[in-house]
Amino acid sequence: MKMSRPKTLSRYFPLAVFLCLASAVLGVSWFLSHNQTAAIRNEANLIGQQTAGQLEDHIANHLSIIEHIRNLWMKGQINNHDAYVETVESLQLQFSGFQAINWVNPEGVIQWVAPVAGNGPALGANLAEHPIAGELMERTLRSNRDMATRPVMLLQGGKGFTTFYPLIRDGRLEGYLNGVFRVESLMTEALAQVARSDYRITIRDGEHALYSRGTASGDDAFTTTHSVKLLNRTWDLSLTPGPDSIAAQSMNADKIVLVLGLLLSIGLAYLLRLVTLRQEALWAAEESYSGLFENATEGIYRSLPDGTCIGCNPAMVKLNGFTRESELLTAVSSESNSWYVDAGRREEFFRLINRDGRIDNFISEVHRLSDGQRIWVSENAYVIRDEDGEVLGYQGTVMDITERRRANEILRREREFVVAMLDTAEALICVIDMDGQVVRFNKACERLSGYSLSEVIGRPVYDFVIPDQDHDSLKNMLSSLRMGVYPNTHLNYWTCRKGGQRLIEWSNTALRDESGKVAYCVAIGIDVTERKQAEEDLQLAKEEAESANRAKSEFLANMSHELRTPLNAVIGFAEILENQMFGEMGDSRYGDYARDIRTSATHLLGIINNILDLSKVEAGRLELIDAPTDVADVLSSCLNIVKAMTHANEVSFRIEADADLPYLMTDERMLRQILLNILSNALKFTPAGGRITVTLKNEPEKDAYRIIIADTGIGMTAENITKALTPFGQVESSLSRKYDGTGLGLPLSRSLIELHGGRLKIESEPEKGTEVTLHFPGNRIVQRKSLREDTSQANSA
Incomplete structure (x- = not known):
């Protein structure tokens, strides 16, 4: 999209901003004198997001230069060394983050360097033999993707990183565009206007340190980390507020904000003056940024003061379901008032942007202009003015957030569902932090303990339900969770509000915070008071039965001994009679009777022996x-x-x-x-x-x-x-x-x-x-x- 170059912004605009900011500072100072210190972490997180976004945009601007050079190469507009050096040096003037943009031949040798000054050591270097650059060139060629290295020591000296853009025309590799960035220069330019000077900023590429600014000794608990995308790599940007920033929000905040706010207003007014001067240069370099505009993933548009769209990028065309920019512009001109589902949002948009000069994250439901389908978008836009303050138009970005809103709605419903499950469950469900303070207390807990959630939220359980004798066992359980031993179980008593104690059997697990640290204990319990009493009664009955059984076995063993003696005598006498050891008995029937006596007695003796052995086993005497x-x-x-x-x-x-x-x-x-x-x-x-x-x-x-x-x-x-x-x-x-x-x-x-x-x-x-x-x-x-x-x-x- 070609945009007309605006007039120089008014020199009085910074003064107006200063007056607005000074008024706002006075209002904030008054407001802070009647309220508690603002949330430090939220501010640090916001600044971190802005810093990461600024850095990512700044690097993207640099990379768009290399992309533009590659486009010129592919069109044949760069076909010799002089044309290459002239083109690169003219484009590099816009950014100080470049050390060089080299052409590397297909064999991996740096053939051309630009600018020539200061980059002599790199000329002729064989990057294919470099362990990092060589491996990355191979990956770039295999995937036909632009890639960046991790932090390395540059051939020209100092720390930096490089990018490789493959030059493939008609299926043939013509080499690589090798962007060389010196970290210090790049970061100084990118972060000059981002966080306060007492903020510590560190950037890492995985395990490798990339950049560090500031020596703030602030509390690391306020450190926020954000991702910065660079081609195939992701940097971690960490930002820590310093003591001054923390003190500004926690001690004499109204006076400190008043003084610092006025100073900051002056500084911002001065920076805005610098920005207005720089804006002219940025518009002059618009052609260099056209590649970035065309390839942006967010919809970008420019409109006239009446809201008529006069240009947009492919992402904006696609967002509205068209394939050509002309189709979108035609639809906008005929349906200028049908973009917003709620017509009042259009009026609100213009009211806010004209009042503040810009608008951020303006969320609305709109019609997709190609088919009327409803989608949700987030708009960011600003006013374009001439040097006299007249509105020339608006420029902004549009992002489709339909899926994100749908996901948030699903998450909200799931949360409501979980809360309903917790409150309808018959089991006791209690969530406490590592200090024992109640975070969640379901209805079953309320019924058993007699305490309501509003009464116990934030209170340590040691104060109202855990008796003194169970304090140590609960603390030991929490210690085991900190050491990663979960899920685990334990028993403890609860003291009820109406008196009496109940024995609870708990199954515990841990929840970790975003840093991976165990933050909460989730305990699910059942009242086992009656079951425990029944087990004790059953054990007592079992012991009594076993005692009676042992007494029975001992009795049988003793009785068996008493019976065996006369039976042995009966068997012996029966054998004497059967065998007629003292002479014949005369009648054979006496022998038959004697044999029957011996057989019966022997059988009875076998039974007694079995009883005796079984009794010995049961009595533990065998x-x-x-x-x-x-x-x-x-x-x-x-x-x-x-x-x-x-x-x-x-x-x-x-x-x-x-x-x-x-x-x-x-x-x-x-x-x-x-x-x-x-x-x-x-x-x-x-x-x-x-x-x-x-x-x-x-x-x-x-x-x-x-x-x-x-x-x-x-x-x-x-x-x-x-x-x-x-x-x-x-x-x-x-x-x-x-x-x-x-x-x-x-x-x-x-x-x-x-x-x-x-x-x-x-x-x-x-x-x-x-x-x-x-x-x-x-x-x-x-x-x-x-x-x-x-x-x-x-x-x-």
């Missing part, structure tokens, strides 16, 4: 006598005993065993009793023609040794499995009548294997059979080789 045991041998002897039982010859037996099985460290008597009990049960419940399979498996990968006894008997339900494992438990009555038994075999077997650190598992299905697995842990496995070595060492000893 001790293991461990020794290396050959399980196969023990199993073989047990099978011989079982095969002698009733109908054993009608059931087939099968043994499956791994080769070279290791020994087990067991109590052989107990192992034999376990196997006999389970084999007897299998035989008892397996009908004629059935099969019993015994499998011995060493499973080193599972660190286990298993004995599996499976039968094809009648099986049982899951409910009956539970009954069968209960001492004296009986399965269904029909089975108990058909198959006699005491119900002690399986419970005793499980107790004995658990005494070995193993477990007993039963899987069964009615009419299909039962499988019992004895699982011994790996630490009871003894390899045969190890056993032989131990025996050899023992014998040699």
Whole structure:
């Protein structure tokens, strides 16, 4: 867009600004005398944003020069060394931040430098061999993107940075435009009119320091950091207000503002005078800035005093849905009053800009002129005047903020949703800062404690709900959050307003501030007072039951001892009678009766022995006598005993065993009793023609040794499995009548294997059979080789 050059701004304009500013200072001084100190951080943040924006615009202006030179190169208007030097030097006069703009040939050698003076050391340098510049040129060529380096030491001396713009025409690389910037000169010019002199400004490119101005010793808590974009790099600009700035807002602010404000007004008036003089030079260089204008991402326009648009950039055309500037200008001329959805916003715009000379962040809903669609925009504009103060027109920028407003609206709704969830949740939700002061207190907390949010907000919880004995535990929990240990849980009591205490179980996590520091504790709690009391009552009942069970076991153990003595005598006398040791009895029926007496007494003795062993296990009085045991041998002897039982010859037996099985460290008597009990049960419940399979498996990968006894008997339900494992438990009555038994075999077997650190598992299905697995842990496995070595060492000893 071509703009006509305005008349020189009025020399009286700075005086008018001074009078306006002086009046404003007097008003602000009066206002501050009746109010608290202004928020220092907000001012620092605003100045930081302005500083970052000024610096980013200043660098963009410099880069537009290089872009303009590249455009001239591509058009063929620069085709020799003299034309290059003349063009670059004429454009560089506008900015002092340039050290040089070099042409680097495709091989990476600096072929031309401009200006020539002061840049001799760079001429002929091979940047392709430079570790930073060489790598960046390769990336620039691969991506066909303009890029900048991190801070480097320049070939001409001093700190700076460089940019590379690839020159590619018709797919052929013709070299690079290499912009060389000296940091000190660039920053001095860019930041001359930005922050107060006592502000410390530091700029870093990642881990690399780029620039520092000022030695302010102000509080770092007021430091603000802002991003500055430079091609492919992002700088971090940090700004810290100095003691004077802080004192100006915190001590005698009205007097200090009065004095400093008047001085600042004079300074600004002087600066504005300088700006008016510089404005003429800026308009003279308008052609140099046309590239920047055309490539800006924000819409830029210029209008007449009546608001008629006379020119705009491509971004403004695109924002309104057109493809050509002429289309937009035609639409504006015919619909000049339809831009704003609310016609009153147009009047407000002109009122503010004519009153203040500029307008910032003027937010309105407007019509997209191509299709009438409504969008939200933010306008920044200023008045263009001649030297006599007459309004020549307005120039401004327009940014589409529709998506940003939509995102803000979504965020607002989400916040309302979160607040509603907090207040409707049944759980206690409390947010406190690291000093224990309440930040959030939901309705459930209010109901339990008896305190309302308005009463507790900002108060330390130690003052009203946390009893003295729980202060330290809460402080320890907050310390753990600071160290990054979260989420975590803890218990503490709450003292209620109406009296009494409730035990709360909390789950805690942390929220961090923008600096990454833990700032808040979010605690979600439930009232476990009744549950805790129930647990204590349950534990007491459990202990009482265990005590009664131990007394029962001891009683049974003692009674079993008392019963075994007379039974042994009955068995002995029955054997004497059965064997007619003192002569024949005459009638054979006496022998049959004696045999029946011995059989019954032996059976009763077995029951008593089982009761005695089970009672010893429950009473903790049965001790293991461990020794290396050959399980196969023990199993073989047990099978011989079982095969002698009733109908054993009608059931087939099968043994499956791994080769070279290791020994087990067991109590052989107990192992034999376990196997006999389970084999007897299998035989008892397996009908004629059935099969019993015994499998011995060493499973080193599972660190286990298993004995599996499976039968094809009648099986049982899951409910009956539970009954069968209960001492004296009986399965269904029909089975108990058909198959006699005491119900002690399986419970005793499980107790004995658990005494070995193993477990007993039963899987069964009615009419299909039962499988019992004895699982011994790996630490009871003894390899045969190890056993032989131990025996050899023992014998040699």
